[in-house]
Amino acid sequence: MKTDMSIRMRTMLYGLMCVLLIPFVFPTWWMVTSSVKPISDIFAFPPDLLPRTYDWSTYQRVFELQPFAQQYWNSGYIALLVTAGTMIVSSLAGYAFARIRFPGADAIFMVVLLGLLIPAEVTIVPLFQMFNQWGMINTHWPLILVPVFGAPSVFSTFIMRQFFIALPIELEEAARVDGLGRFTIFRKIALPLAKPALSAVAIFTFLHSWNLFLEPIVFISTPQMFTLPQALTQFTDAYGGAMWNIQLAAATLTALPVLIVFIVAQKQFVEGLAHTGLKG
Amino acid sequence: MSQVSHVVAKSDRPRPLWTIKRRDQIAGMLFIAPQLTGIIVFVLIPLGLVFWYSLHEWNVLANSFKFVGSANYKTLLADPALPEVLTATGIFSAGLVVFNMSLALLIAVLLNQKLWGIVVFRTLFFSPVVVSLVAWTIVWSFLLQNNGGINAVLQTMGIEGPNWLRNPSTAMFSIIVIQVFKNVGLNMILFLAALQGVPKELYEAARVDGASAFKQFRRITLPLISPTILLTSIITIVGSLQVFAQIAVLTQGGPGMSTTVLVYYLYQQAFQFHFFGYGATLSIMLFIIVAVLTFAQWQLRKRIVFYEN
Amino acid sequence: MANVTLSQIKKQYGNTPVIHGVDIEAADGEFVVLVGPSGCGKSTLLRMIAGLETISSGTLKIGDRIVNDLDPKDRDIAMVFQNYALYPHMTVETNMGFSLEHRGGTKTEIAERVKWAAEILDLSNLLKRYPRQLSGGQRQRVAMGRAIVRDPQVFLFDEPLSNLDAKLRVAMRAEIKNLHRKLKTTTIYVTHDQVEAMTMADKIVVMNAGEVSQVGAPLDLYDRPANRFVAGFIGSPSMNFIDGVVENGRFTAPGIDLETPSFTAGETSRQLICGIRPEHLVIGGEGISAEVSLVEPMGSETQVTFSLPEGTIVGVFRDRIAAKPGDILTLGVQTDGCHFFDPLTDLRVE
Numbered sequence: 001m002k003t004d005m006s007i008r009m010r011t012m013l014y015g016l017m018c019v020l021l022i023p024f025v026f027p028t029w030w031m032v033t034s035s036v037k038p039i040s041d042i043f044a045f046p047p048d049l050l051p052r053t054y055d056w057s058t059y060q061r062v063f064e065l066q067p068f069a070q071q072y073w074n075s076g077y078i079a080l081l082v083t084a085g086t087m088i089v090s091s092l093a094g095y096a097f098a099r100i101r102f103p104g105a106d107a108i109f110m111v112v113l114l115g116l117l118i119p120a121e122v123t124i125v126p127l128f129q130m131f132n133q134w135g136m137i138n139t140h141w142p143l144i145l146v147p148v149f150g151a152p153s154v155f156s157t158f159i160m161r162q163f164f165i166a167l168p169i170e171l172e173e174a175a176r177v178d179g180l181g182r183f184t185i186f187r188k189i190a191l192p193l194a195k196p197a198l199s200a201v202a203i204f205t206f207l208h209s210w211n212l213f214l215e216p217i218v219f220i221s222t223p224q225m226f227t228l229p230q231a232l233t234q235f236t237d238a239y240g241g242a243m244w245n246i247q248l249a250a251a252t253l254t255a256l257p258v259l260i261v262f263i264v265a266q267k268q269f270v271e272g273l274a275h276t277g278l279k280g
Numbered sequence: 281m282s283q284v285s286h287v288v289a290k291s292d293r294p295r296p297l298w299t300i301k302r303r304d305q306i307a308g309m310l311f312i313a314p315q316l317t318g319i320i321v322f323v324l325i326p327l328g329l330v331f332w333y334s335l336h337e338w339n340v341l342a343n344s345f346k347f348v349g350s351a352n353y354k355t356l357l358a359d360p361a362l363p364e365v366l367t368a369t370g371i372f373s374a375g376l377v378v379f380n381m382s383l384a385l386l387i388a389v390l391l392n393q394k395l396w397g398i399v400v401f402r403t404l405f406f407s408p409v410v411v412s413l414v415a416w417t418i419v420w421s422f423l424l425q426n427n428g429g430i431n432a433v434l435q436t437m438g439i440e441g442p443n444w445l446r447n448p449s450t451a452m453f454s455i456i457v458i459q460v461f462k463n464v465g466l467n468m469i470l471f472l473a474a475l476q477g478v479p480k481e482l483y484e485a486a487r488v489d490g491a492s493a494f495k496q497f498r499r500i501t502l503p504l505i506s507p508t509i510l511l512t513s514i515i516t517i518v519g520s521l522q523v524f525a526q527i528a529v530l531t532q533g534g535p536g537m538s539t540t541v542l543v544y545y546l547y548q549q550a551f552q553f554h555f556f557g558y559g560a561t562l563s564i565m566l567f568i569i570v571a572v573l574t575f576a577q578w579q580l581r582k583r584i585v586f587y588e589n
Numbered sequence: 590m591a592n593v594t595l596s597q598i599k600k601q602y603g604n605t606p607v608i609h610g611v612d613i614e615a616a617d618g619e620f621v622v623l624v625g626p627s628g629c630g631k632s633t634l635l636r637m638i639a640g641l642e643t644i645s646s647g648t649l650k651i652g653d654r655i656v657n658d659l660d661p662k663d664r665d666i667a668m669v670f671q672n673y674a675l676y677p678h679m680t681v682e683t684n685m686g687f688s689l690e691h692r693g694g695t696k697t698e699i700a701e702r703v704k705w706a707a708e709i710l711d712l713s714n715l716l717k718r719y720p721r722q723l724s725g726g727q728r729q730r731v732a733m734g735r736a737i738v739r740d741p742q743v744f745l746f747d748e749p750l751s752n753l754d755a756k757l758r759v760a761m762r763a764e765i766k767n768l769h770r771k772l773k774t775t776t777i778y779v780t781h782d783q784v785e786a787m788t789m790a791d792k793i794v795v796m797n798a799g800e801v802s803q804v805g806a807p808l809d810l811y812d813r814p815a816n817r818f819v820a821g822f823i824g825s826p827s828m829n830f831i832d833g834v835v836e837n838g839r840f841t842a843p844g845i846d847l848e849t850p851s852f853t854a855g856e857t858s859r860q861l862i863c864g865i866r867p868e869h870l871v872i873g874g875e876g877i878s879a880e881v882s883l884v885e886p887m888g889s890e891t892q893v894t895f896s897l898p899e900g901t902i903v904g905v906f907r908d909r910i911a912a913k914p915g916d917i918l919t920l921g922v923q924t925d926g927c928h929f930f931d932p933l934t935d936l937r938v939e
Contacts, residue, residue: 010395017390017401023461025404028411030429031419043427093315100308112315115323117570119522121543122563125550126329127322149318157315173641174674178688178735179662182307192678211413213525214543218551229414233529244422251415262410266403269410273466274473299658301643 028255035059035249042244058249065243066231067224068250075228075254078143079209085148086156086205087198094160095186099172115154120214123151128218142219143227147209156201163197164190200272210258228254327567333560340554352561361537361545368452369541373520375456380516381509384464388471389497402472406465413462417529420458421445448538451531455539459526463519467512474508475501514577518570542566591652591665591742592617593638593775598647600633607633609799610647615743615792618773620766624786625796626822632747634796635779639668639745651742662691667736668745672752673728675720675735681707682716685734692739706734709768726757733765737772744769746778750785762788783823787811795819813928817935820864820928826892828864829902832932835859840927843898847876849927861938864928867892870904874921877902881916895920 029049034042035058037051062068096102097109131142147153167190175185191198216230223234232254235247262269337348356362391402408416423429424444431441444454478501486496502509524543527533533540533548540548546566550559593615600608608630615621623631636642638649640661649657656664667688675684685706686699694702707713710730720728729749736744746765750758766789769776780786786793787807795802795810795818802822803815814820820828833842836858840847847863870877879895879902891910895902895918904920912918929938 013390013393013395020387020390021401021404023457024408024465027416027419027423027461028407030423031415089314089318092311096308096311100304100311102305102308105308108312108316111324112312112319115319117518117567117574118323118327119518119543119566119570121522121524121546122567122570123323123326123330124547125333125556125559125563126326128551129329129556130326145318146322149314150322151319153315153318168672168674170670170672170674171676173636173639173661174668174670174676174735175687176641176661177639177666177668179691182304184691186311189676207410211525213414213528214547217528229412229525232412232414232418247418248422251412251418254412255410255415258410258412259407262407263403266399266406270402270406270469273469299643300640300660 028259031248031255032252035245035252037245039245042248055245058245059253061246062235062250062253065235065246066226068231068253070224071226071228071231072253074140074225075210078140078227079206081144082147082209083202083205085144086153087201089148090153090156090201091160091191091194091198092186093157094162095164095190097157097161098164099169099190100182112154112157115151116158118151120146120151124214124218131219137219138221138225140220140225143209143212143215146215147205147212152205152208156205159197159201159204160194163194167193196272199268203269203272207258330560330563330567333557334564336557336560338555338557338560340556348557352557355558356561356565361540364537365540365542365545368537368539369521371452372456372523372539372541373517375452376459376520376523377513377516379456380460380464380467381513383460384467384471384512385509387464387468388475391468391472392475405468408462409465411462413525414529416462417458417526420454421530424454445531446535448535451535451539455523455526455530458530459520459523467516470508470512471505474505478504510577510580514574517573517577521566521570542569591775592619592650593621593743593777594648594650595634595638596648596650598634598637598649599645600630600637600642601645607799608637608645611796611799611801613794613801613804615775615777618775620769620776620778620789620791621794622778622780622786622790622792623794623796624780624783624822625802627781629796630799631779631781631796635745635747635777638743638777639666640664665742666745667739667741667743668747669732669736669749671748673720673732673749675728675731677720679719680716681712681718681720681723681731681734684720684731685738688735688739702738702740703734706738709737709771710734725753726761729753729761730764733768737768737774740774742775744774744776744778746776746780748780749778750780751782758785765789783825787823793823795822797822813937814864815937817862817864817930820930820937824866824868826867826903826905828866828928830930831863831865831897831900831902833861833863835861835929840929844879845877845897847922847927849929860932862930862932864930865902865922865926867903867905869923869926870902870906871921871923872904872906872910872918875919876922877920879918879920881912881914881918883914884910884912886910 033049033051036054036056037048038053038055041048041052093112097105097112127142127146128137131137134141136142171189171193172185175189180188211229212227213229216227220226220230223231226234232247232250235243235250237243334352335347335349336345337351338345387405391398391405425431426443426446430444434441442450444450482500482504483496486500491499521541522543523541524547527539527541527544528547531539533544542562543566546559546562549555549562593613595611595613598608598611599606611630611634613621613623623634625631633642637644640656640659644657648655651664651666661668676687679687682703685703686694689699689702703716704713707716710733712727712730712734715723715727715731720731723731732749749765750761753761762785765778778785778789790807792804793807793810794804797818803810803819805813805815810819810823814823814828817830821830831842831845833840833845835849838849840849840861840863842863845863877895877897879897881893882896882901883894885892885894886909889907891906891908893904893906893910893912895904930936931938
């Protein structure tokens with residue numbers, strides 16, 4: 001705020017932030033660099049910030065030990081489907097709750113909000129039974145259907161509703177006079193203007209699906225069907241000990257693409273999140 | 281007179297079945313149908329089933345399912361593990377919320393300064409949020425090993441570090457710290473947005489009044505961002521009760537029961553020991569805890585939140 | 590083009606009535622202004638004509654069609670909103686062509702209509718811009734352009750000038766009036782500004798508390814207000830009201846003794862309210878003696894506040910006045926400058 005900060009003050013602030021950054025940045029740095037170190041160098045003391053020799057064979061091993069490409073594809077397509085589905089379901093519901101008066105709207109909204117209150121763990125037992133009955137155990141259906149339609153999408157619906165409430169209603173009235181029906185107003189006026197909220201929803205949803213751990217280990221049992229977080233924990237030797245360098249290579253492969261997308265589009269990420277209507 | 285002609289005018293004109301209002305109502309219901317169906321199928325029915333299961337003794341391996349009334353709830357109250365589980369859960373949630381909120385606020389205040397290159401810092405502080413949770417956890421589990429990076433650094437300073445994740449007194453602390461660094465970026469961004477929403481004139485007025493920087497923070501900043509603090513604390517607490525991956529990967533609830541939080545205990549009972557009925561009972565308890573906490577925080581906002589739009 | 594007929598239009602929210610049975614007739618090609626203080630129901634009425642609010646009872650006709658239950662899009666109306674309601678994500682061109690697009694016009698038809706409207710409104714070189722790149726006046730013109738491209742039967746304006754600064758407002762007033770002269774489309778225009786109403790309307794409808802107070806041509810309302818509300822609302826500064834007694838062709842009140850040639854009712858001693866417009870007071874006449882309490886020179890005219898034994902009155906004079914606060918002046922009233930109202934019913938008495 002103050003532009004007239006003294007040099008000493010500024011140096012102190014930079015120093016403080018750099019120290020604070022260590023636990024945020026070092027693990028990622030270390031994960032990436034160690035994934036190409038020979039196993040003996042990982043435990044070198046003192047630790048090296050850059051690898052002395054590069055050993056790319058760990059990356060090859062990642063794909064040999066597990067159907068990692070398949071698992072990568074599983075995680076990717078599930079996350080994209082869930083993101084697209086949630087954007088549709090949540091923007092429709094969020095718009096209706098914000099704009100359309102229909103009988104019982106308030107009561108239904110309260111019921112939907114209940115989804116915010118229920119941790120996934122509460123309903124995991126009956127969901128397992130239900131999907132078992134429908135023969136969907138060890139398929140990806142539970143990992144897609146529940147997030148898109150169930151409790152996880154409620155947060156997105158809430159974000160969309162808050163955003164649509166704040167849109168000037170005159171725009172939609174003008175559109176009605178211009179001859180548009182409800183759905184066309186939604187698609188041609190409200191939705192194009194909701195890009196900031198939609199991008200926040202997309203980011204949240206993608207990360208949530210990409211990180212999902214409990215559901216995959218409950219619903220999925222064969223390596224071909226695994227998603228990445230589940231697969232990462234499976235790189236162990238015959239005695240159950242972790243194969244560190246291979247695990248770190250796989251972790252790097254899992255983390256790096258999202259991280260790169262984030263760094264390129266960090267402005268949209270941060271601003272999308274900041275404008276979610278969560279400001280209170 | 282006007283009343284009569286009025287009635288005649290009305291009956292003269294047949295009203296169409298699909299009035300503007302009715303068509304809009306149908307549209308509204310169609311718009312929410314996918315979400316509402318999902319909530320019924322994947323939230324409300326499971327919630328009912330959880331309660332129903334909790335009244336049964338159900339062992340999947342033994343293929344037994346019989347009604348036992350409140351027996352599971354009696355087991356729950358007598359469960360010798362329960363106090364330990366609840367203590368672990370409480371320590372985790374309280375530690376996480378306090379550490380997360382204060383660190384988020386500190387970083388947000390730092391990032392709110394007009395300094396060159398602040399965006400780079402913001403990006404780096406936020407970066408763990410987008411790193412896959414299990415990947416992040418695996419890296420830390422490596423760093424926290426007995427012969428891992430943390431202890432190596434401590435050794436250069438002449439300190440003999442503990443085996444962080446295998447020591448009952450440090451395991452929980454480690455998990456909290458790992459989780460905070462992973463997710464504090466989210467709250468940080470929300471706080472930063474709130475800080476930037478505080479009108480500058482208020483600070484200028486306070487400076488004219490001679491308030492110190494600390495006093496400005498306490499008397500202006502904190503009250504004005506209190507709605508954000510409340511909302512993020514609700515989200516953080518409810519989120520903290522769902523910590524699963526970290527514990528499954530790092531400690532599997534150990535050493536002993538020291539990191540067996542409620543959801544992990546639930547998972548063990550239901551999916552490792554196959555006591556579905558008892559697992560369902562634990563689910564009910566988890567639900568009640570979340571509901572009570574949320575309600576309490578919502579009530580608190582009347583007392584704590586100074587300012588709302 | 591068509592006439593618009595409202596008969597016994599009522600609106601209530603729940604059990605709260607907000608419009609109490611309104612009858613208005615706008616003839617084909619007429620420029621009708623609905624004017625009244627905020628909260629009088631004028632905007633609600635306009636929105637009911639547009640189809641944005643439902644009509645609780647009564648009938649609304651556009652041309653020969655009853656349109657009560659029709660969607661806005663089927664009423665063949667166009668509306669200009671207070672905040673313009675331009676679609677922020679579309680260019681000026683798309684904004685203006687948008688409604689035609691949804692009525693199934695071909696691309697060339699739409700382009701032609703947009704070009705025609707843009708020429709009329711002097712927007713031709715702004716067509717590729719987005720609303721955020723336009724000034725307030727330009728946005729206003731785009732909003733009008735969007736309305737005229739469709740060549741609707743009726744134009745509806747909802748306080749379209751209230752977001753503009755004073756100078757621009759005067760200019761746009763003339764522009765809207767010009768446009769109406771060119772297109773001769775029936776227009777219903779809502780405003781709270783009586784100057785806008787006076788200068789633009791063929792016919793003014795003064796509304797108050799959900800009811801029509803008076804309908805008439807602008808100067809009729811000024812010359813012969815039907816009740817105290819209209820008398821006070823039309824004209825600036827507002828009409829002075831003085832409680833007094835009429836007896837034998839004279840109006841008397843503390844400090845006042847006026848001859849009332851227009852009011853020679855034989856009845857004796859009737860309690861009435863006399864209304865005098867500030868611009869109808871003359872200095873040096875006869876009838877009122879008052880003390881000057883405030884002098885406000887405006888350049889072109891001088892506004893003077895006088896105190897009477899009971900209350901104050903305001904006068905506006907074309908000449909520079911040398912009076913100072915404290916001076917006692919005698920004032921007269923121009924011929925036909927007195928309006929009388931019944932203190933109980935507030936209605937005009939003649």
